Amino acid sequence: MSRGGTLFAPLCLHSFRLSPACRLSEARKLHHLGGSYAQAVTVPERLRWLRHSQGLLQKEAAAQAGIPLPRYIDMETGACTHYPAAVMDKLAALYQVPVKELLDEYNLFLYKGQARQIIALREKLGLSRTAFARQFGISERSLRAWESGEKVISKGCWERYFQRLMGIL
Numbered sequence: 001m002s003r004g005g006t007l008f009a010p011l012c013l014h015s016f017r018l019s020p021a022c023r024l025s026e027a028r029k030l031h032h033l034g035g036s037y038a039q040a041v042t043v044p045e046r047l048r049w050l051r052h053s054q055g056l057l058q059k060e061a062a063a064q065a066g067i068p069l070p071r072y073i074d075m076e077t078g079a080c081t082h083y084p085a086a087v088m089d090k091l092a093a094l095y096q097v098p099v100k101e102l103l104d105e106y107n108l109f110l111y112k113g114q115a116r117q118i119i120a121l122r123e124k125l126g127l128s129r130t131a132f133a134r135q136f137g138i139s140e141r142s143l144r145a146w147e148s149g150e151k152v153i154s155k156g157c158w159e160r161y162f163q164r165l166m167g168i169l
Helices: 020-034 043-053 058-065 069-077 085-095 105-111 114-124 129-136 140-148 155-162
Strands: none
Touching: 043 069, 043 085, 058 069, 058 085, 085 105, 105 114, 105 155, 114 140, 114 155, 129 140
């Protein structure tokens, strides 16, 4: 075709969706590399294993769970340590597994309500907020923020101060 001396060619755009066989092949690669689901010990490993086992791309999993793709990628690559409860509920529903099965101990602590658990621990020990903070070397301001839910306790602080103590509850 030509128009005013310029040649034009028809433009054809094609998009191809991976066949279930191709997706299964990718899932098998992941299973081979990462073993079984039971061997997936971290939250990112579990998310990645479940996504591949269902033959989903990251963008499909994020869209189906209703979460932004960058957030899903961060969760699956381990770029974050805190996995919000509402997001994990959506992913558990998508992958049809109990949410508690997806979470590590730290995120399970957050999921169950850090404020309620810290207050219950402090009360079980019979300590005021000031005494509890002093005994564990925590600033009273941080303890107040954790107990009020204003601030999420970092994984490092949780490991230092609460992980072993939570067995008391």
